[in-house]
Amino acid sequence: MEAKVVYLPKLSRVAVCGGTHGNELSGVYLVRERLKTRKKVEEDELVSVMTVMSNPRAVQQGRRYTETDLNRCFTHATLSSSTSDKTPYEIVRSRELNSQLGPKGSSKAVDLICDLHNTTANMGLCLISYSDCDWICLHIFRYLQRSMPDTPVRYIHFDLPISEAYSLDSxxxxxxxxxxxxxxxxxxxxxxxxxxxxGVQHMLDWVHLFNSGTQFEGGAVDLYTMVKNVDYPRDRETHNIIAAVHPQLQDRDFCLLHPNEPLFQTFSGETMMYKGPEPFYPFFINECAYYEKGIALSLARRRNVEIPSIQLERK
Known part of the structure; x- marks a missing residue:
């Protein structure tokens, strides 16, 4: 029996964004290089690619953000809220980006956004998306896995409705x-x-192949669905951190964490065990930028998802 093929619209407009966090420098320098060697918008018969420096003020200052985290400013509520002269720069900037690349949730939005980030955690290359059934994103993920065999490539799924999705890629x-x-x-x-x-070049290669009519065969992929965040242990009165990630867990992102395995080590030298009800896969372990958010690590379930064959829709 012939496998079912899902036919999808052409990806006519793609945006590659960097510097959403001004101190995550791989994306900053990659965008600068693209803007230096290419036009701001590259166009050919198959796709138009826009290159965007998302948070130029934070990039100039070498900071994650200037007033508030730009990558938390793209919910429908934030994008539709009123503004004033005292509105933080990043919220104003999110409106500008939404106007340039969106509007979010509309037919005018660009077909695909790839937003570039760095983490201090030992995560390799991860695609992070709000959907576990976006066949475009999942096929790009699978293509990157096959095109970069020496690189650990994983897919993280944040299970949020699009209205509550807070990052630029949404x-x-x-x-x-x-x-x-x-x-x-x-x-x-x-x-x-x-x-x-x-990773960016392989993604753009995939878009060109898809837009040229290549059929991508379906199959099974593993993804990690985020379950919860875990904060550091804190002093009840001062709320100061009293422990660090245990050395046996540090740098072991995506290695299964079982109940009663070491989780934290207090500053007095005591080991604190993971007391969760089931094993989970930790990621963003000891991410520098998440200290302010009260996150020591995130926990995920690994799932196997069957993706269909896809091809450019027939006219």
Whole structure:
């Protein structure tokens, strides 16, 4: 019996964005390089590719953000709220990006947004998306896995409705963040930069193949659906952190964490065990930028998802 093929519209407009966090330098320098060597908008008969520096003020200052986290400003509620002279720069900037790349949820939005990020966690290359059934994003993920066999490539699913999706990539009809680490913030490492550069090029190659009519065969992929975040242990009175990630867990992103395995080590030297009800896969372990958000690590379930064959829709 012939396998079912899902026919999807052409990806006419793609946006590659970097510098959403101004101190995540692989994306900053990749966008600068693209803007230096190419037009701001590259166009050919198959696709128009726009390159965007998302948060130029934060990039100029070498900071994650200037007033508030831009990558938390793209919910429908934030984009539709009223503004004044005292509105934080990043909220104003989110409106500008929504106008340029969206509007979010509309037929005018760009077809695909790829937003570039770095993490201090040992996560390799991850695609982060709000959908576990966006066949475009999942096929790109599968293509990157096959095109970069020496790189750990994973797919993280944040299970949120699109109205509550808070990051820049949610503005497009399809979208994901490429998150690569480990790399310290404010630093660019050549191997991490090269990994990002290759990932972006493979993504654009896939778009060209899809728009030219190539059929991509279906199959099974593994993805990680985020379950919850875990904060550091804190002093009840001062709320100061009293422990660090345990050395046996540090740098072991996506390695299964079982109940009663070491989770934290207190500053007095005691080991605190993971007391969860079931094993989960940790990621964003000890991410530098998440100290302010009260997140020591995130936990996910690994799932196997069957994706259909896809091809450009027939006219």
């Amino acid at each position: 503005v497009g009809k399809h979208g994901f963040a490429i998150e690569i680490g480990p790399q310290p913030h404010g630093v660019v490492r050549s191997n991490i930069y090269t990994m990002m550069q290759q």
